[in-house]
Amino acid sequence: MSSVATYYNEKSVLVTGATGFMGKVLVEKLLRSSPDVKAIYILVRPKAGQLMQNRVEHMVKCKLFDRVREECPNFHEKIKPISAELTHPNLAINPEDTAELLSEVNIVFHCAATVRFDEPLKHALLLNVRGTQQLLALARQMKNLETFIHVSTAYANCNQRYIDEIIYPPPMEPKKLLDLVEWMDEFLIEEITPKLIGDWPNTYTFTKALAEYLLQQEKGNINVAIVRPSIVGASWHEPFPGWIDNFNGTSGIFIAAGKGIIRTVKCNVEAVADIVPVDVAINLILATGWYTAVHRPKSMLIYNCTTGGMNPFCWGEMEHHVISTYKRNPLEKAFRIPKANMTSNYLMHQYWTAVSHKAPAFLYDLYLRLTGRKPRMMKLFSRLHKSMTFFEYFTSRTWEWSSDNMNMLMNQLSPKDKKLFCFDVRQLHWSEYIENYCLGTKKYLLNEDMAGIPAAKQHLRKLRNIQYALNTIFLVIIWRIFIARSQMAQNIWYFVVNLCYKFLSYFRASSTLRH
Structure with a gap:
């Protein structure tokens, strides 16, 4: 028997952020591993022009739920959506729903957060800190609550080089900062944001650090635990390899590289790419919920x-696996042949950006204008460069994280649970994982059929021929401008051409004699 899976049977679970990437995987794994779970309440934010029920219906129709759909066709009956808004007083939950949550919920998984690096400080504080504070206040009133699991980020304290499994005090009290932004003009907040966040690289990591500290201050008698995943990537095994549903982080960069749009990335090739598969993070979160409630x-x-710390993999190695995978399994309608140049040198990166990004984008947009179409490539490159600039902080550094608690929890699991809720990343084979990740972007993000790979390869061959033709034209132009004006250069040129001609003649003659 699985102790972890059995624990969640007949339990009522509250999940925030259930319509997001990690939240969806958490709900799916919970339904599949513990089919007798009593109910999964999910807080759903109202969206303009989209009813809450429609958002939930769209979520459960996702391919992610195909396995659980086969095993339990009526699984959606366990999911109970609650209209809520984390940034509003009392989470904007109506009294009837509040009463039901207070009497029924046994476990809370708090996954909701804004993950945008460039989120304005006020909004990041309201969602990541105030939202956590209000959810905690609701949890303290729950009559049958057994545990509260908060999903943070391993980069909450990225201003440290070695990150222990402890709460690091922030430079200011979260409650005072919340009071400050309540009355302050948004323009003024934006002006002082760099000073407020100090040596944190963005508002996301800063507010996640504040939320952790606030949890420690205000948890009261609740059994609280915090899980800090690093860069969350596509699934390793569950519900199937390579599943991904968003373009955030590495996923968007992989696709841009596979399409031949990105050719240069500024990073430290020897820095550790601390990517954790989403199913590893979810398995750890569910195991943490069990351990915190039971022990x-x-x-x-x-x-x-x-x-x-346990299975390091560098950005330079990743570049090799990503490009080779996309060459074997190309994306449809690629802009150029997949190729990437990784460098930590600023001047070299700027050179390749101008030559490999800006110049081709300008020429392609010019071609679109001349053919009466709307230019789009410069705008796309601008967005990609902005994203990569934010991400550069995490690709140019290596951190050391303590993993004592993770190892302790692993040792607490039975052999059955170690298999069913596997989070032992020492078993992860990076080459296989990155290949499945890239294929996942093709299948699940771009919705491309694998049967179209031969046509995509043909398109790459066409691009290669175009590249050869352009290189030839370029060489002819160089010859006409420089070589044709120098007698010595002409002599060298004729010598090389004559040598090539003799070699080809010899090769042709040898081939004729053999036949």
């Missing part, structure tokens, strides 16, 4: 969910 640790435990 009731005396203090709040924090779990660094990372791969760098």
